[in-house]
Amino acid sequence: MTRLTPRVGVTGRFAIAAALGALTVGLLAMFAVDRYATAALRARVEASDRDLAERIAVGFDDQILRGIAALKREGQAEDLLTLDRARATPALAAALRAPSDYAVLTLHDRMGRAIASAAAGSLADPSRLPTRRDVVDRVRADGSAISVASGRVPTMEIAVAVESPPGTVVGVLIAEMSLEVVGNTIASFRVGRDGSASLLDQQGATLVHRDRGRVVRSHHVEITPSVASSAAFTRIDRQDGQEFIVSVAPTKVFPGAVALERSIADATGPVSGGRRNLTLIVLISVAATAVAISMAARRVLAPLKPLAAAVADLGSGDASARAPEPKRGDEIGLLSVQFNRMANALEERMTDLRGTNHRLADAQQRLDDAFTNAPIGMAMLSLDGRLQRVNQALLDLLGYAEDAVLGGTFEDVAHPSDVGRGGPPGGADPGDAGSVSGIEMRLLRADEATVWVVMNISIVSDAEGAPVQLFAQIQDITDRKAIEEELRRVDRAKSEFVANAAHELRTPLTAVSGFAELLNHRDTMSAEDVAAVCAGLQRQGTRARILVERMLDLLRIESGTIATTLQPLPVDAVVRSALALAPAPDDRTVEIALDPDLVVVADDVALEQVVSNLLTNAYRYGGRAIAIRGSQSNGLVRIMIEDDGPGVSPTTAAHLFEPFNRGRDVMGPGSGLGLAIVRKLMASMEGTIRYEAREPNGARFVLDLRGHRGQGPRG
Amino acid sequence: MGKVLVVDDESDLSLMVRMALRMAGHESLEATSGEEALEVLAGQAIDAMLLDLHLPRMDGWEVLQRVRADPACRELKIIVMSAHSSPGTKERAAHLGSDAYLTKPFALEELTNIVASALA
Numbered sequence: 001m002t003r004l005t006p007r008v009g010v011t012g013r014f015a016i017a018a019a020l021g022a023l024t025v026g027l028l029a030m031f032a033v034d035r036y037a038t039a040a041l042r043a044r045v046e047a048s049d050r051d052l053a054e055r056i057a058v059g060f061d062d063q064i065l066r067g068i069a070a071l072k073r074e075g076q077a078e079d080l081l082t083l084d085r086a087r088a089t090p091a092l093a094a095a096l097r098a099p100s101d102y103a104v105l106t107l108h109d110r111m112g113r114a115i116a117s118a119a120a121g122s123l124a125d126p127s128r129l130p131t132r133r134d135v136v137d138r139v140r141a142d143g144s145a146i147s148v149a150s151g152r153v154p155t156m157e158i159a160v161a162v163e164s165p166p167g168t169v170v171g172v173l174i175a176e177m178s179l180e181v182v183g184n185t186i187a188s189f190r191v192g193r194d195g196s197a198s199l200l201d202q203q204g205a206t207l208v209h210r211d212r213g214r215v216v217r218s219h220h221v222e223i224t225p226s227v228a229s230s231a232a233f234t235r236i237d238r239q240d241g242q243e244f245i246v247s248v249a250p251t252k253v254f255p256g257a258v259a260l261e262r263s264i265a266d267a268t269g270p271v272s273g274g275r276r277n278l279t280l281i282v283l284i285s286v287a288a289t290a291v292a293i294s295m296a297a298r299r300v301l302a303p304l305k306p307l308a309a310a311v312a313d314l315g316s317g318d319a320s321a322r323a324p325e326p327k328r329g330d331e332i333g334l335l336s337v338q339f340n341r342m343a344n345a346l347e348e349r350m351t352d353l354r355g356t357n358h359r360l361a362d363a364q365q366r367l368d369d370a371f372t373n374a375p376i377g378m379a380m381l382s383l384d385g386r387l388q389r390v391n392q393a394l395l396d397l398l399g400y401a402e403d404a405v406l407g408g409t410f411e412d413v414a415h416p417s418d419v420g421r422g423g424p425p426g427g428a429d430p431g432d433a434g435s436v437s438g439i440e441m442r443l444l445r446a447d448e449a450t451v452w453v454v455m456n457i458s459i460v461s462d463a464e465g466a467p468v469q470l471f472a473q474i475q476d477i478t479d480r481k482a483i484e485e486e487l488r489r490v491d492r493a494k495s496e497f498v499a500n501a502a503h504e505l506r507t508p509l510t511a512v513s514g515f516a517e518l519l520n521h522r523d524t525m526s527a528e529d530v531a532a533v534c535a536g537l538q539r540q541g542t543r544a545r546i547l548v549e550r551m552l553d554l555l556r557i558e559s560g561t562i563a564t565t566l567q568p569l570p571v572d573a574v575v576r577s578a579l580a581l582a583p584a585p586d587d588r589t590v591e592i593a594l595d596p597d598l599v600v601v602a603d604d605v606a607l608e609q610v611v612s613n614l615l616t617n618a619y620r621y622g623g624r625a626i627a628i629r630g631s632q633s634n635g636l637v638r639i640m641i642e643d644d645g646p647g648v649s650p651t652t653a654a655h656l657f658e659p660f661n662r663g664r665d666v667m668g669p670g671s672g673l674g675l676a677i678v679r680k681l682m683a684s685m686e687g688t689i690r691y692e693a694r695e696p697n698g699a700r701f702v703l704d705l706r707g708h709r710g711q712g713p714r715g
Numbered sequence: 716m717g718k719v720l721v722v723d724d725e726s727d728l729s730l731m732v733r734m735a736l737r738m739a740g741h742e743s744l745e746a747t748s749g750e751e752a753l754e755v756l757a758g759q760a761i762d763a764m765l766l767d768l769h770l771p772r773m774d775g776w777e778v779l780q781r782v783r784a785d786p787a788c789r790e791l792k793i794i795v796m797s798a799h800s801s802p803g804t805k806e807r808a809a810h811l812g813s814d815a816y817l818t819k820p821f822a823l824e825e826l827t828n829i830v831a832s833a834l835a
Contacts (some may be wrong), residue, residue: 506798507725510820514731517823521738529734536727 011297019286026282033278124344171333264529303332308337318349377453377474380460383467385409397453399446399477410472415442415450435459440477453480500660508547511540550673554659557680564603564684571598571630571639578611584626585619594630599708600637606681607705610689613674614641614701621645623698637707642700647693656691716835717762720803722752722778723796724770729735732826739827741834747771753781756788763833765817768799768808774813783812792833794798796821 189430199381313321322340326333371378377394379387387406395402398413411419418441435458442450460469515537522530575592584590602609611628618626622643629640648656659676682689687705694700719741723729726747733743744761746752749770755761766784768775775795782788794815795808805816815829 503798506819507728510730511725511727513820514728514823514826518731518734518738524738525734532730533734536730540727706827 003248008303011294014297015290015294019290021283022286022289026286030275030278057247091597135302172523227320261392267385293516300330300332303336305337307332309341310343314343314346317341319350331551377476379472379474381409381457381470381472383470386409394474397445397451397474398443399449405448410443410455413443413445415444434520443474451476452478455563497551497659501547504543504547504660508540508544512537515540547673554673554677554680556676564606566601566603566685566706568599569602569604570596571600571637572596574600574602574604574607575611575628575630575639578608578615580617582612582615584615587624588619589625590615591625591627593627595632595637598630598632598637600639601706601708602685602687606685610678610681610703611639611641613678617674617701618643618645618699621648621699632707635707635709637705638702639703639705641703642694642698644694644698647697647699653693654690657689716740718744718760719830720744720746720752720755720761720764722746722749722764722770722775723767724748725767735823735826736830739830741830748774749778752778756782756785756791760799761791761793763830765794765796765830766813768795768797768804776807779808779811779813794829794833812833 031229149353157694303324303326310321322343323336325340326336371389372391374391374393377397378391379394381387387408387410390402390405395405402412405413408611435456437456437458439455439457441453441455443453445451455475456473458471459467461469462468515533517532518525518533519537522533525533571594572592575594578593579590615626618641623645624643626641626643629642653655657675658680659673679689682703682705685705687703689701689703692700692702716739718735721729721732721743722769723732723745724747729745729747736743744755744759749833750773752764752766756764766775766778770778775797779793779795780793782793792815793813794817795813796817796819797804797808798819800818808816812822814833817826817829
C-alpha cells in the first residue's frame with residue numbers, strides 16, 4: 001500500500017519555493033545595496049576626503065606659511081622664497097638645498113592641530129631639534145614606508161619632501177617618502193638618513209623606502225592629471241594589521257601633496273552595519289514569504305483533504321463516499337464535483353454487480369446442492385480421469401469415504417473383469433468428440449461387494465470450447481441387473497417349462513393319435529382289441545387333460561389368480577375330505593394319526609389339494625402302508641404324510657419339487673407336476689413342505705403351517 | 716413278418732405300437748424296462764427292437780450300447796424312439812449303432828414304414 005500522506009506536500013513545496021525565491025531576491029538586493037553602499041560610501045569618503053585634503057592642504061599651506069613666517073621673524077628664513085607656486089618648487093628645492101637652510105615641517109591632523117613638527121637645517125646644535133614622541137617606521141604592505149610622527153597617528157599623515165644638506169641631521173623624523181607635485185605631476189626627491197637624495201620620476205609617484213641608500217621597497221602610485229584635482233585611493237595594509245585608505249591630493253599653496261590615510265574600519269563601519277541590517281531584513285522577509293505562501297497554499301489545498309479521504313473510502317469499497325462540494329469553482333472544486341459524479345456512477349454499477357454476484361452465488365449454490373444431493377452418483381474428473389469432486393450418493397454407492405476416493409480413477413474401483421471399460425472417453429485424449437453414455441460395468445465397493453452401474457461421462461468445456469473437466473453420472477443398476485437376471489432365469493424356466501410340458505404331452509398325444517388311427521381299422525380288429533384301444537384312448541386323453549389342467553393350475557398359482565383364504569381349520573376334517581378325493585387303492589392302507597382338536601390356519605381347498613396330491617403320490621410311488629400324522633409345537637402345526645415304500649434317492653430328492661421331475665427311478669404316468677403344485681400351494685398358505693427319508697425305508701413329506709393361536713402356546 | 720420287441724415303460728404307448736405292428740403283420744413282444752428287454756433278447760431271436768430312450772433305471776442309451784456290444788445281436792435292427800428330436804440325439808443314436816430313429820409323436824404309418832424298411 002503506497003503512502004497516502006505526502007512526505008513534502010504541495011504546501012511544503014510552495015513554502016520552500018517561496019523561501020528560495022525570497023532568499024535569491026534578498027541576496028541580490030544585498031549585493032546591489034552593498035555595492036551601492038560601498039560606492040556611495042566611497043564617493044562620500046572621496047568627497048569628504050577631497051574636501052578634507054583641500055582643507056588640510058590649505059591648512060598645511062597655511063601652517064607652512066606661518067612656519068616660514070615664524071622663521072622669518074626669527075630671522076632664520078631670510079632667503080625663504082616667496083610662495084609663488086609657479087616657481088616654488090625649484091625655488092624651494094633650491095632653498096632647501098642651501099646649506100644653511102632649514103625648513104619647518106609640521107604635521108597636522110584633520111582638525112588642523114599640529115601633531116608634530118620638525119625642522120631641518122644645519123644642526124650645529126642638535127638640542128634645538130624638536131623631539132618626537134614616537135616615531136614609527138612602518139612598512140606598508142605595498143612596500144612603501146612612512147615614518148609617522150605622533151601618537152595620534154594614524155589618523156593623518158603628511159609626507160613632505162625634505163632635503164637636508166649633506167652633513168645635516170634631520171632630526172629623528174626622517175621623511176623617507178616625499179612627494180612633490182610639479183604642475184600636474186609629482187616630482188620628488190629624497191633625503192635619506194645618510195643624506196642621500198634621489199629624484200623620482202615624474203609620471204607617478206613611487207614611494208620608496210631606502211635604508212642606507214639601498215632601496216628596500218618601492219610602491220608606485222599613478223597620478224593622472226585628473227587625479228591632481230581629485231583624490232586617488234590606494235588601499236594599504238599596515239604592519240599593525242589595520243587597514244587604511246590612502247588618498248593623495250595636491251596641496252594648494254605649497255607644491256606638494258597631501259596624503260590622507262583613513263582606517264577602512266572607520267570608512268566601512270557604516271557599510272558593515274548597513275550590511276548586517278540588510279541581512280536581517282532579508283531573512284525576515286524570506287521567513288514571512290514562506291509563511292505567507294504556505295498559508296495560502298494550505299487554504300487552496302484544504303478541500304483536497306476530504307477529497308483524498310473520499311477517494312480512499314471509495315477505494316476500500318465504500319460506495320457511498322463523496323467529497324464535499326465546494327463553494328468556489330476552482331480546479332480542485334471541479335475535481336470534487338467530477339469525483340462525486342464518478343462515485344455516483346460507480347455506486348450504481350457496484351449495486352448492479354452485487355445483485356449479479358448474488359444471483360451467481362445463488363445459482364452456484366443451487367448447482368452445488370443439486371450435485372451434492374442428487375440421488376445418483378455424480379463426479380467431476382480431471383481430463384485424465386482423476387476424481388476431483390464427488391457427491392454423497394457416489395460415496396454411498398462405493399462405500400468409501402471422500403478422501404479415499406479423491407485423486408483416484410474409476411479403474412481403481414472397477415471390477416477386475418471390467419477394467420478398461422470405464423475411464424475417460426477415448427482414453428486420455430480429451431479431443432475425442434464428446435461424451436460416452438451407457439457404459440455398464442461393475443465396481444467394487446469398499447466392503448468387497450460388487451455393484452453394477454451404468455456410467456455416463458460428458459465433457460465440460462470452458463467459454464472458448466476447450467475441454468477442462470469431465471462430468472460423470474453413475475447409477476446403481478445392481479437391482480435392475482438382478483431383476484434382469486431373474487427375468488432371464490424366469491424366462492428360461494418358462495421356456496423350459498413349456499418345452500417340458502410339450503415334451504410331456506407328446507407321449508399321451510402319440511398314444512391318442514395312434515389309438516385313434518388304429519380305430520380306423522376297427523373293422524379288422526377284435527372286440528377286445530377295440531375295447532382296449534378305447535380304454536387306452538380314454539386313459540391317455542385324460543392324462544393329457546390332467547397334465548394341461550395341472551399346468552394351468554401351476555400358472556394360476558404362480559400368477560396369483562387363485563385366491564387363498566386363510567382360516568382356522570380342523571386338520572382332521574381336511575385330511576378326511578382329502579382322502580375322499582383321493583381314495584386309497586385296494587392294496588394300500590392309510591392310517592390317520594392326529595389329534596382331533598388340532599387346528600391349522602390354512603385355505604381349505606388348497607390344503608385338501610395338497611394332502612390329496614401327496615396321497616396320490618404315495619399311492620403311485622410309495623409303499624403299502626401310508627400314514628398321516630399331525631402335531632403342534634410353538635404355534636407351528638406339522639402334518640406328515642409318509643409311506644414305507646422305496647423312498648426317493650438323494651439326487652432325485654434335491655429336485656423333487658421341481659416341475660416335470662419324476663426322477664429316473666420312478667415309473668408311472670404322473671404328470672410330474674404334483675409336487676411342484678403342492679409346494680406352490682403350501683407357499684400360498686405361508687407354509688412349507690419338505691421331503692425326508694423315512695427310516696428304515698420310505699418317503700416322508702413334512703408340511704409346516706401356522707397354528708391357531710386360540711390353542712395356546714403349548715398347544 | 717418279423718418279430719419286433721417293443722421296449723417302452725408307457726404301457727398305453729406300448730399297446731398302441733404293438734397293435735399297429737400286429738396290424739402290419741408283425742409279431743410283437745413287449746418289455747417295460749431295459750433289464751426286461753435284455754432278458755427277452757437273450758431268450759429269443761428278435762428281428763427288430765423299438766427302443767424308447769426314456770426308461771426307468773437302465774435308460775435306452777445303455778440298452779443300445781449293451782445290445783450292440785453283444786455279438787449275438789449283430790443282426791438285430793434297432794429303432795430308437797424318443798420325444799427328443801435334436802440332431803445331437805439322432806447322431807448319438809446312430810453313432811451307438813441304431814438303425815433308425817422315430818420321433819414321438821409319430822403317425823402309425825410312419826411307424827410301420829420304418830419297421831418295414833428296417834426288416835427289409
